[in-house]
Amino acid sequence: MSILQQFSLAGRTAIVTGGYRGLGLAFARGLAEAGADLVIGARNEEASREAATTLASETGRTVVGVALDVTSRDSNRAAVAAALDATGRLDIVVNNAGTCFHRPALDVPDDEWDAVFDTNVAGLWKLSQVAAQHFIGAGGGTIVNIGSMSADIVNRPQWQPAYNASKAAVHHLTRSLAAEWAPHNIRVNAVAPGYVKTEMAPVDDPKLKARWIDDAPMQRYALPEEIAPAVVFLASDASRFMTGSVVTIDGGYTLF
Ligand code: NDP
Helix, strand or coil, X not given: CCHHHHCCCCCCEXXXXXXXXXXXXXXXXXXXXXXXXXXXXXXXXXXXXXXXXXXXXXXXXXXXXXXXXXXXXHHHHHHHHHHHHHHCCCCEEEECCCCCCCCCHHHCCHHHHHXXXXXXXXXXXXXXXXXXXXXXXXXCEEEEEECCHHHCCCCCCCCCHHHHHHHHHHHHHHXXXXXXXXXXXXXXXXXXXXXXXXXXXXXXXXXXHHHHHHCCXXXXXXXXXXXXXXXXXXXXXXXXXXXXXXXXXXXXXXXC
């Protein structure tokens, strides 16, 4: 296989959680451009369907938009079933859905803490487990988890204790599942982005510029499409000897 052929996802099917906007949409577009058929899902079913229609017409792939709440095991099962119904297979899961609240630790209410861990950790865990049950029967698969540089640093000036701890859990769950499922030909890797312009990250807020932008070696934020190629790489045969890796893509932010 040529180098570029190793990145091809032709004939494969992926689920992207939170795939209608932000990073998830860039990941979905990247995977489809690399040849994959897709299921994209989030709690906003209408937005997921609209994005699926757009991506299908842009890329010529089969793209299905579904209602998906990753915190619900039944909803995750339905997403896997949607992939099998639409394309007859499932090869790739991108656990992208996530949530974040900015608040000092002493003020964090239980419902915010729970929402962060239920989505970022338990949701990723449940879909991974449901998908792996399918992958084992099908001969293998790949999982790409969306972690964060916040797993390794404490962001400033905003405090976000639950989010930081949740992403540390994502990174180590990535390693744990990678070790356990390697014999089943399931690879599990993660990407850890720095600041990326999405609804979650108000990168243009002047109050955040000194810490978020000026402190960073490259002195800029990323656009979602700058993170997507790494997800395509980790989903593809080009990374076939990688498992349990966490790929940091932060413009050097965590170097200081
Ligand atoms: P957005 O807030 O723009 O998108 C989050 C997506 O997740 C939405 O589509 C949302 O849809 C979906 N989502 C949230 N909760 C659930 C749920 N329970 N079930 C299914 N889908 C859900 O954020 P980003 O694009 O910025 O973030 C994507 C990922 O990247 C997250 O994991 C985030 O932590 C991570 N990340 C982001 C960085 C950044 O700077 N932007 C940096 C590092 C990591 P809906 O609400 O309709 O369910």
